[in-house]
Amino acid sequence: MSALIELAGVTKTLKGQQQRRTILHGVDLRVDAGESLAIVGRSGSGKSTLLSIVGLFDRPDEGSYLLDGREINRLPERKAAKLRSSHFGFVFQRFFLLKHLTAAQNVAMALVNGQGWLPRRERRRRVLGALDQVGIAHLAKNRPAKMSGGEQQRVAIARALVREPRILLADEPTGALDTETGTAVIDTLLGATRRGCALILVTHDRDHAARMSRICDLTDGVLAERVRA
Numbered sequence: 709m710s711a712l713i714e715l716a717g718v719t720k721t722l723k724g725q726q727q728r729r730t731i732l733h734g735v736d737l738r739v740d741a742g743e744s745l746a747i748v749g750r751s752g753s754g755k756s757t758l759l760s761i762v763g764l765f766d767r768p769d770e771g772s773y774l775l776d777g778r779e780i781n782r783l784p785e786r787k788a789a790k791l792r793s794s795h796f797g798f799v800f801q802r803f804f805l806l807k808h809l810t811a812a813q814n815v816a817m818a819l820v821n822g823q824g825w826l827p828r829r830e831r832r833r834r835v836l837g838a839l840d841q842v843g844i845a846h847l848a849k850n851r852p853a854k855m856s857g858g859e860q861q862r863v864a865i866a867r868a869l870v871r872e873p874r875i876l877l878a879d880e881p882t883g884a885l886d887t888e889t890g891t892a893v894i895d896t897l898l899g900a901t902r903r904g905c906a907l908i909l910v911t912h913d914r915d916h917a918a919r920m921s922r923i924c925d926l927t928d929g930v931l932a933e934r935v936r937a
């Protein structure tokens with residue numbers, strides 16, 4: 709059976725004014741539904757670049773990218789954007805919530821942007837379902853200023869989950885949170901994998917990485933999976 713995501717020989721080179729710099733060197737990566745994968749590595753090792761390629765924000769210079777067994781490397785941007793919103797959910801270190809909107813309205817924004825307007829009742833069902841999934845349905849009417857950092861990050865996760873993505877990409881989602889709150893946010897992300905979503909987590913936190921089903925080290929653009937005992 710084909711993998712959900714399969715990268716082979718992915719290379720990314722940045723062309724500066726004077727010289728070219730290779731950020732990713734022949735990365736191979738296979739991820740299946742329901743798996744959780746940590747990508748760890750020093751600052752500047754290429755983690756965010758890799759995540760941008762997986763999330764179709766950026767393209768490799770060489771190599772192939774199969775999604776559900778289909779080569780998507782050379783899709784026109786319009787089609788790539790469609791796949792991005794139908795298949796991927798994104799969570800970042802910063803929450804990027806709109807201050808003047810409630811938690812529910814922030815989550816609903818993802819539905820408006822991605823799929824046009826859904827009927828009001830369906831929209832409400834999905835927004836409340838996503839907030840419930842991350843344990844904060846009771847905060848639906850609160851604005852970000854009235855919420856803790858952990859609660860705001862859960863709103864951001866609900867916003868990522870509301871389109872029922874198949875792959876969740878999280879770039880340092882606990883970077884702005886204390887240890888305990890960060891652990892709860894990882895619990896929430898792992899909850900999505902139990903519903904079949906794949907999770908790729910970029911983190912500097914060893915404890916969070918250790919909770920994923922797989923760990924890959926990225927060292928100067930070279931990805932290697934850690935063999936665990």
Ligand SMILES: Nc1ncnc2c1ncn2[C@@H]1O[C@H](COP(=O)(O)OP(=O)(O)OP(=O)(O)O)[C@@H](O)[C@H]1O
Pocket residue numbers: 722731749750751752753754755756757758
């Ligand atoms: N658009 C760009 N222009 C120039 N250099 C870039 C660009 N994007 C990334 N880089 C460089 O590529 C390298 C990899 O960057 P990337 O952000 O992927 O690393 P990272 O592992 O995510 O780092 P961090 O942990 O600090 O977020 C870095 O040296 C960075 O400076």
